[in-house]
Amino acid sequence: MFPRARLAGLLGLLGLGWPAHALAQACCGASGLVLPARLRVYDDYGFGLQATARQTYGALAADGTYSGTLTGDLVTEQDLFAMARLSARVQLALLVPYVETYRRIPGQSEWGGFFGDVTVNGRFEVVHAGEQGAWPALTLLAGLTAPTGRAPDQARNALGTDAAGTGSFQGNVGFEVEGLFRHWFVMFDGWVSQRTSRASPGGRSSFAPRLTGLLAGGYVFDSRLAAGGFATAVDEGRGQDTAPGAGPVAGPRYATAGLASAIPVDPSWRLQATGSADLPLGGWGRNQPTTFAFSTSLVRVWP
Amino acid sequence: MRLIAAAAVLVLGWCPGCGGEAAPLSQGSISFGVQPLLVLPSTAGTKQISVWTSPQPPVKGVNAVQLLVTDATTTAPLDGLTVQAVPWMPSHAHGTSAKTWVVPQQGGVYQVDNVYLYMDGTWQLRTTLGGDTGDDTVVPEFDVP
Numbered sequence: 388m389f390p391r392a393r394l395a396g397l398l399g400l401l402g403l404g405w406p407a408h409a410l411a412q413a414c415c416g417a418s419g420l421v422l423p424a425r426l427r428v429y430d431d432y433g434f435g436l437q438a439t440a441r442q443t444y445g446a447l448a449a450d451g452t453y454s455g456t457l458t459g460d461l462v463t464e465q466d467l468f469a470m471a472r473l474s475a476r477v478q479l480a481l482l483v484p485y486v487e488t489y490r491r492i493p494g495q496s497e498w499g500g501f502f503g504d505v506t507v508n509g510r511f512e513v514v515h516a517g518e519q520g521a522w523p524a525l526t527l528l529a530g531l532t533a534p535t536g537r538a539p540d541q542a543r544n545a546l547g548t549d550a551a552g553t554g555s556f557q558g559n560v561g562f563e564v565e566g567l568f569r570h571w572f573v574m575f576d577g578w579v580s581q582r583t584s585r586a587s588p589g590g591r592s593s594f595a596p597r598l599t600g601l602l603a604g605g606y607v608f609d610s611r612l613a614a615g616g617f618a619t620a621v622d623e624g625r626g627q628d629t630a631p632g633a634g635p636v637a638g639p640r641y642a643t644a645g646l647a648s649a650i651p652v653d654p655s656w657r658l659q660a661t662g663s664a665d666l667p668l669g670g671w672g673r674n675q676p677t678t679f680a681f682s683t684s685l686v687r688v689w690p
Numbered sequence: 691m692r693l694i695a696a697a698a699v700l701v702l703g704w705c706p707g708c709g710g711e712a713a714p715l716s717q718g719s720i721s722f723g724v725q726p727l728l729v730l731p732s733t734a735g736t737k738q739i740s741v742w743t744s745p746q747p748p749v750k751g752v753n754a755v756q757l758l759v760t761d762a763t764t765t766a767p768l769d770g771l772t773v774q775a776v777p778w779m780p781s782h783a784h785g786t787s788a789k790t791w792v793v794p795q796q797g798g799v800y801q802v803d804n805v806y807l808y809m810d811g812t813w814q815l816r817t818t819l820g821g822d823t824g825d826d827t828v829v830p831e832f833d834v835p
Contacts, residue, residue, distance in 0.1 A: 446810035446835075449781065454835050456810060458750070490808065492751035493718065539808070540785030545715050547787030547808055554784060585783060588776035588816040589827060592783035628780060630816060631733040632829035636780040674781035674811060 420647045421603050421617045423659050423684040424468040424480040424508070428515055433688030434469040441680040445667055447641060453669035459676065461489040464503070470688075476512040481505070486536070486551035499548025503536040504557075516567055523566040528578065532557040538585075555585040561599075570608075572615075576601040590630030595638055597623040605647070613649045617663075618642065639675040642666045659684040715788055715806055717752040720744045731762060732819060733827045738762045739817075741830045748807060748832045752788075755802040755815060755830070767798025772820035775802045779813050807834050 423435055443459025468482040487500030508530040516524040536552025543549055561578030577600050584593040598621070605615020623638025645663025652658060665677040726740040727747060740758040748755075755775070759768045773792045778785050788806035795801060807813050812833050819826045 448810075448833060448835075449812045454810070456750075460809070492808070493749070494751075495715065538784050539779075539787060542787035544787060547806075550784075550787065587780075587783060588778055588785065589818065592780070594783065626780075626783065628783075630829075631827040633780060633814065633816070636812075638781060676810060 420605060420613060420615050420649050420659065421601070421645075421661060423686050424466075424470055424482055425510065426470045426472055426478050426688060427690070428475070428512065430470075430472060430688045430690050432469070432471040433686060434467070435684055435686035437464075437466040437468065437682055437684040439464045439466070439680060439682035441678045443676045443678050445677040447667070447669065447672035447675050447677060449637065449674055451670045451673050453667045453672070453677070455667075458491050459678075462678075463487045463489075478510050478512075480508045480510075482508070484536075484551065488548040488550070490546045490548050492546065495546065497544060497546040497548045499542075499544040499546070499550075501537055501549040501551050503551035504532045504553060505535045506530060506532045510563075516565060523564050526563040526565075528559070528561040528563060528576070530559045532559075553582065555594075556583045557581065559599075570606050571604065572607070573604040574602075587628055587630055587633070590628050590633060592626060592628045594626045595624030597621065597638065603647075611651055615647050616645065617647060617661075618644045637673060639673065641672040641675040641677070642668055645680075654690065655687055657684075657686050657688075659686065715752045715804060717754065717804065718745075720754045720801075720803070722746070722754075722756045726758070727832075728830050730828060730830065733829075736762050737768065737819065737826060737828070738765070739819075739828045739830070743805075743832065748805070748813075748834055750807060750810060750834050753805045753807060755805050757800045757802065757817070757828075759798045759800065759819060768821070769794070769796065769798055770821070771800070773800045773802070773817060774820070775805070775815050775817040777805055777807060777813055778816050779809070779811060781812060807832070810834050 423437060426433060441462040445453060445455040447453055464484055464486045466482055466484045468480055470478060470480040472478045483505050484503035486503045489498050511527040513527060514522060514525040533556060534552050534554050537550050538552050538554030539547050539550040557580055559578045559580035561576060563576045565574035580597040582594040584591050601619045603615055603617035605613060607613045620642045622640045625635040625637050627635050643663050643665050645661055647661040650658045660683045662681050664679050667677050722742040722744050723746055726742050728741040731738055738760050742756040744754040761768060775790050776785060786806045786808055788804050790802050790804050793801045812831060815830045817828050
């Protein structure tokens with residue numbers, strides 16, 4: 388059981404206000420801060436908008452070499468998301484992104500945008516925080532992304548700035564463990580994702596499973612202002628391509644670190660913000676642009 | 691100005707030029723050096739392909755590629771092939787928005803224009819060499835810094 392001020396802080400961390408009947412239900416924490424499209428255990432449904440700006444500042448080559456750039460893409464994105472609780476332990480979320488890209492090449496620049504890949508995520512809350520004594524909360528995760536956006540080779544703009552999709556389905560399963568320690572929280576999410584194959588010139592590209600780990604932690608002030616940090620690591624193994632002369636190719640590997648904060652506006656509305664950077668870890672990362680990203684979210688829920 | 695446009699895009703989801711008519715890609719002057727960037731065999735092993743790029747090495751943006759195709763045994767230049775080339779980024783499994791076009795020249799030389807490599811990383815130019823004896827392929831690989 389948490390003191391009221393501490394629990395208020397946790398709810399503030401979620402930015403979801405202070406419903407009186409939630410006193411014994413300290414739930415959610417870091418991922419509610421870092422990943423806004425989720426409900427507390429006593430929320431029925433909600434929706435929100437997340438706006439993100441992402442500037443490419445470098446790239447990790449196939450051999451792990453890092454190099455900086457001053458002409459990287461600027462990508463802005465608006466994600467509209469909605470969440471609904473189907474039962475006491477099951478919730479679903481739908482996310483529809485719209486992505487715009489500003490791209491520069493020598494002698495030419497272009498803005499373009501289009502809808503990205505739509506995602507449906509499900510959460511099965513096996514153990515809520517506080518439900519099994521000191522045991523942490525445990526949630527099983529599953530999701531499916533559909534290729535509703537245009538892949539880069541399907542783009543219509545000259546510089547391909549209307550591309551916002553991967554061109555294949557992706558499914559993922561994972562788990563989340565979350566612990567609460569007075570004013571502090573810590574959580575870990577682990578996923579494994581798998582993309583379906585897609586046609587390539589002269590063959591077909593298939594992908595290795597992608598592993599993702601998210602570690603987050605933070606502190607909740609008595610004022611209910613919440614602040615935290617997070618780090619993610621992503622590693623995709625060697626994919627295959629059946630085209631003649633095309634051998635196996637390692638997928639992307641990169642790490643990201645960032646800060647997050649949440650401000651409750653009232654019991655139904657919350658504001659969240661994150662700032663993050665892909666780390667220029669030459670020798671470890673590979674096959675991935677490195678970016679700075681800033682995002683803000685406005686979320687409305689119905690407890 | 692760019693910051694204002696970015697702010698408008700971020701907040702309003704509005705971007706100037708989104709969905710507009712696609713403008714043709716602009717390509718700088720094309721020139722190839724003396725030394726090829728790569729020399730590699732075809733997949734079937736019957737041909738040798740020397741590869742130049744303009745600029746060399748290739749850059750992010752629009753590039754041109756010159757292929758010299760010769761018989762692997764006799765080193766005779768091979769004219770009259772039907773050449774098609776598609777840029778592909780294997781680690782992310784995607785191509786680009788632009789289509790290349792191939793200009794056959796004499797002496798086994800084929801020039802591939804409008805090779806648009808829009809992001810840093812490793813790109814392949816998946817190339818089909820069609821001839822009387824069937825199709826052969828070659829996959830030059832470029833690192834775009």
